Every structure is written in C-alpha cells, then in structure tokens.
Amino acid sequence: MRKNLLKLSAFAFALVAFGTSCEDEAAPVDPSIVGTWEINKVLFTMSDSATNTLLFGDTSIYAAGDFTLDFKSNNMVISTQKDGSDIEVDTSYYTVTNKTLKVAETPDMMDANELKIETLSATDVKLTVNEYEEGTKWYQEITGKRK
Numbered sequence: 705m706r707k708n709l710l711k712l713s714a715f716a717f718a719l720v721a722f723g724t725s726c727e728d729e730a731a732p733v734d735p736s737i738v739g740t741w742e743i744n745k746v747l748f749t750m751s752d753s754a755t756n757t758l759l760f761g762d763t764s765i766y767a768a769g770d771f772t773l774d775f776k777s778n779n780m781v782i783s784t785q786k787d788g789s790d791i792e793v794d795t796s797y798y799t800v801t802n803k804t805l806k807v808a809e810t811p812d813m814m815d816a817n818e819l820k821i822e823t824l825s826a827t828d829v830k831l832t833v834n835e836y837e838e839g840t841k842w843y844q845e846i847t848g849k850r851k
Contacts, residue, residue, distance in 0.1 A: 743771040743848040
C-alpha cells in the first residue's frame with residue numbers, strides 16, 4: 705500500500721511538473737495608442753538654436769476631462785478641449801510606426817506632424833516634438849493618462 709501511494713505521489717508530481725512546464729508563456733504585448741487619453745500637461749518651448757537661449761516657454765496643466773485624445777482603431781483621432789462652457793472638437797488621422805506617431809488633417813497623411821512616442825504603457829503616454837526652423841528650435845511635450 706505504501707509503495708502504491710509512493711508511486712501515485714510520484715506520478716502526480718510528474719503530471720504537475722509536466723503540465724506547468726508545458727504552459728505557453730504569454731508573450732509581452734506592446735501597449736496600443738488606441739483608446740482615450742486624458743492629457744494632463746502640455747509643455748511648449750521656443751529657443752534660439754544657435755545659443756539655446758529660451759525665447760518663449762509655456763506649460764498648460766489640464767484638469768481631468770478638459771483635454772482628451774481619443775485614438776480610434778480606424779486611424780482617426782478625436783481631440784476634445786474644454787474651456788469653461790466652450791468645447792472644441794477636432795478630427796484628424798494618425799499612423800504609428802515604431803516610436804513615431806504621425807498626425808494629419810487628411811487620411812492620405814499629407815503634411816503630417818511627427819511626434820516621438822517617449823512613453824507608452826497601459827496607463828501613461830508621453831509624446832514629444834523637436835523641430836528646427838530658421839534658427840529656432842521648437843519643443844513640445846505632451847503627457848497624459850489612459851481614461
């Protein structure tokens with residue numbers, strides 16, 4: 705009886721060990737930009753590109769729900785900004801390639817603005833823009849949380 709119990713225990717252990725070792729491990733899933741993001745801060749600076757002297761700087765802080773970006777799975781993005789009783793809604797188109805988000809007014813993506821995806825997780829997003837034009841450096845940083 706003891707010998708059978710020992711065999712049964714060994715069999716049960718082998719079954720459990722085999723069953724757990726053969727389970728497929730879930731591959732990490734890259735977070736998607738698709739969904740609604742509540743933007744909480746937009747930082748904008750303009751500086752002289754030769755001297756790096758700050759010419760203008762502004763930081764806008766948004767309360768929850770005052771500024772949202774709703775990225776749809778059909779490559780449309782709906783921007784909604786509230787300012788008191790005024791609401792401004794804008795529809796654009798987007799694509800994501802690697803760590804670059806392109807946003808344009810038309811589906812053909814002509815004249816698209818490029819934003820670098822610095823952070824994209826299940827809960828957080830941070831987008832940046834660095835542009836140089838005629839001796840001026842423009843920098844913009846947009847941060848938000850998934851709604």
